[in-house]
Amino acid sequence: MSAPTSFDAARALELARATLDIEARAIEGLKARQGESFVAAMKAMLACRGRVVVMGMGKSGHVGRKVAATLASTGTPAFFVHPGEASHGDLGMVTPADVVLAISNSGESDEIGAIVPAIKRLGATLVTMTGRADSSLARHADIVLSSAVDQEACPLNLAPTASTTAQMALGDALAVALLDARGFREDDFARSHPGGSLGRKLLMHVADLMHTGAAVPRVGTDAVVPDMLREMTSKGFGFTAVTGADGSVAGIFTDGDLRRLIETGADLRRLAACEVMHAGPKLIRGDALAVEAAELMERHRVTGLLVVDEEGHLVGALNSNDLMRAKVI
Numbered sequence: 001m002s003a004p005t006s007f008d009a010a011r012a013l014e015l016a017r018a019t020l021d022i023e024a025r026a027i028e029g030l031k032a033r034q035g036e037s038f039v040a041a042m043k044a045m046l047a048c049r050g051r052v053v054v055m056g057m058g059k060s061g062h063v064g065r066k067v068a069a070t071l072a073s074t075g076t077p078a079f080f081v082h083p084g085e086a087s088h089g090d091l092g093m094v095t096p097a098d099v100v101l102a103i104s105n106s107g108e109s110d111e112i113g114a115i116v117p118a119i120k121r122l123g124a125t126l127v128t129m130t131g132r133a134d135s136s137l138a139r140h141a142d143i144v145l146s147s148a149v150d151q152e153a154c155p156l157n158l159a160p161t162a163s164t165t166a167q168m169a170l171g172d173a174l175a176v177a178l179l180d181a182r183g184f185r186e187d188d189f190a191r192s193h194p195g196g197s198l199g200r201k202l203l204m205h206v207a208d209l210m211h212t213g214a215a216v217p218r219v220g221t222d223a224v225v226p227d228m229l230r231e232m233t234s235k236g237f238g239f240t241a242v243t244g245a246d247g248s249v250a251g252i253f254t255d256g257d258l259r260r261l262i263e264t265g266a267d268l269r270r271l272a273a274c275e276v277m278h279a280g281p282k283l284i285r286g287d288a289l290a291v292e293a294a295e296l297m298e299r300h301r302v303t304g305l306l307v308v309d310e311e312g313h314l315v316g317a318l319n320s321n322d323l324m325r326a327k328v329i
Helices: 009-033 036-047 057-075 112-123 134-141 162-181 184-190 197-203 223-236 255-264 290-300 320-324
Strands: 054-055 078-080 099-104 125-132 143-146 217-221 239-243 249-254 282-285 304-308 314-319
Touching: 036 099, 036 125, 036 143, 036 162, 054 057, 057 078, 057 099, 057 162, 078 290, 099 112, 112 125, 112 134, 125 134, 197 217, 217 223, 223 239, 223 255, 239 314, 249 255, 249 304, 282 290, 290 304, 290 320, 314 320
Parallel strands: 054 078, 054 099, 099 125, 125 143, 217 239, 282 304
Antiparallel strands: 239 249, 304 314
């Protein structure tokens, strides 16, 4: 193949737009092709006591890996098995309780065809996603999903383009329909994505981040301002809790309160905590989500919270820096 002598920008844009049009029409055409078979495939996957095992060769294999990952992350346990490797031992990953989703645009993949008899003997449900309803794979499948397209976006009508886009979209449609049928919600999604931002927001609790024990700034109600200042400084917080004899929270004293006191010219050495504290501090429970703590801080424009147990006893302290380090905010 010889190198092009010139680059035609107008031609390139024309082909790009034509490709997008063709692939958009391919996805649009899928809607009319889905019906009883789509519902049957869903029912089989919902009733599956094992896993959805996705297979595909070449470009269909790349799509299959993504489909398996999407299913797994949205509540349908799934994994990908390479058909070529399946013929050499990996078929042992498949059990009678599984549903096999075989993806092949032509439906004539030699590698998948070679293991279909073994899948059938095993008793696993075989679902195929194919562009040809009269293909060998479709004839042997229990359920056939049509991913047919009228044409590929490739100008030669050879390279898998619109067909793989259709497969990807149909896989997404299955995953979305299944997650809805399972009642899959944000907290379920977070459990399978603990390293992501949503996982941090929906799985991390205040108790996971708060300071406890001797690290919590606290003084009694009879402590004087210098005592509170030393506690705030030594613990590295911009506030200190004021607690009663039973450990319950009586109030809070912040560095902002200290500045305002200084401006009044009051004798700080003689003022007790019970005289200068805020009696209604913002409190949160340890079992609350960390994101709730962030929302509480933002709503009340504070940078720290006292953490209490069910009886209102002080058990911890949390500030905005803790939330930022955990990437909750």
